[in-house]
Amino acid sequence: MLLEISDLSVFYGDIRAVDGLSLSLKEGELVSVIGANGAGKSSLLNCIMGIVPPRGGSISFSGDDISSLPVHKRAARGIRFVPERARVFPRLSVYENILTGAYGIRSKIDFPGKLQWLYSLFPVLEERRNQLASTLSGGEQQMLAISRALIAEPKLLLVDEVSMGLMPVLVDKVFDVLKMLNREHGLSILLVEQNALASLGISHRSYVLETGRIVLEGASADLLKDPKVQEAYLGL
Numbered sequence: 001m002l003l004e005i006s007d008l009s010v011f012y013g014d015i016r017a018v019d020g021l022s023l024s025l026k027e028g029e030l031v032s033v034i035g036a037n038g039a040g041k042s043s044l045l046n047c048i049m050g051i052v053p054p055r056g057g058s059i060s061f062s063g064d065d066i067s068s069l070p071v072h073k074r075a076a077r078g079i080r081f082v083p084e085r086a087r088v089f090p091r092l093s094v095y096e097n098i099l100t101g102a103y104g105i106r107s108k109i110d111f112p113g114k115l116q117w118l119y120s121l122f123p124v125l126e127e128r129r130n131q132l133a134s135t136l137s138g139g140e141q142q143m144l145a146i147s148r149a150l151i152a153e154p155k156l157l158l159v160d161e162v163s164m165g166l167m168p169v170l171v172d173k174v175f176d177v178l179k180m181l182n183r184e185h186g187l188s189i190l191l192v193e194q195n196a197l198a199s200l201g202i203s204h205r206s207y208v209l210e211t212g213r214i215v216l217e218g219a220s221a222d223l224l225k226d227p228k229v230q231e232a233y234l235g236l
């Protein structure tokens with residue numbers, strides 16, 4: 001297993017956001033966690049990245065328990081994060097934002113080659129490379145946040161509600177890119193989403209999260225046909 005989470009709990013004071021959650025992801029898999037607003041999706045990803053501490057349970061990555069490591073050590077092991085609402089650096093240019101993703105490892109990667117590849121994935125970022133990130137649209141900021149994560153050649157990409165606030169045509173475009181990265185480049189991806197249809201459509205397996213607990217899991221193709229999922233998450 002690349003990522004193995006067992007019995008994880010996250011609290012904010014007395015508020016229980018993640019409640020005894022177990023989840024795994026094999027190398028090369030694209031796994032999604034679907035859930036409504038407030039289900040605990042961001043808390044889960046923030047905890048995997050090391051931004052919020054667990055109250056209990058364990059997180060192992062490539063066989064090592066990483067649950068007490070600081071964020072930068074998890075990043076150094078190859079975990080990268082596309083946070084909710086992209087969170088790009090507004091006062092830096094597009095190019096400078098991408099550069100921050102390669103901080104400390106620029107000499108170890110083919111930075112110019114990788115940059116050209118990202119610009120070919122998202123041509124709008126090349127057109128706007130010298131613009132401040134704050135001047136980009138929401139969709140462009142998501143593309144930038146993905147690029148900032150990808151420049152570091154991650155082993156595992158965590159993606160928090162990349163569809164939020166995007167027009168349907170852009171949701172399709174961004175999800176197509178994630179699927180392509182997984183299928184053609186073998187990138188392991190853990191995606192959390194309210195957009196169940198889009199995420200079940202590109203993932204191999206999915207978990208359904210309700211108030212911090214996994215209530216259903218399985219092959220995404222099976223969940224798409226599951227009457228409970230259809231009623232609660234697909235509006236069918």
Ligand SMILES: Nc1ncnc2c1ncn2[C@@H]1O[C@H](COP(=O)(O)OP(=O)(O)O)[C@@H](O)[C@H]1O
Nearest residue numbers: 012015017035036037038039040041042043044
């Ligand atoms: N910093 C915080 N302080 C207190 N409660 C929080 C904080 N962040 C999230 N929560 C609560 O934890 C629960 C899960 O939130 P979150 O992980 O953001 O869910 P989701 O990403 O699925 O919308 C919610 O009840 C939310 O109100």
Ligand SMILES: [Mg+2]
Nearest residue numbers: 041042084161
């Ligand atoms: Mg969230």
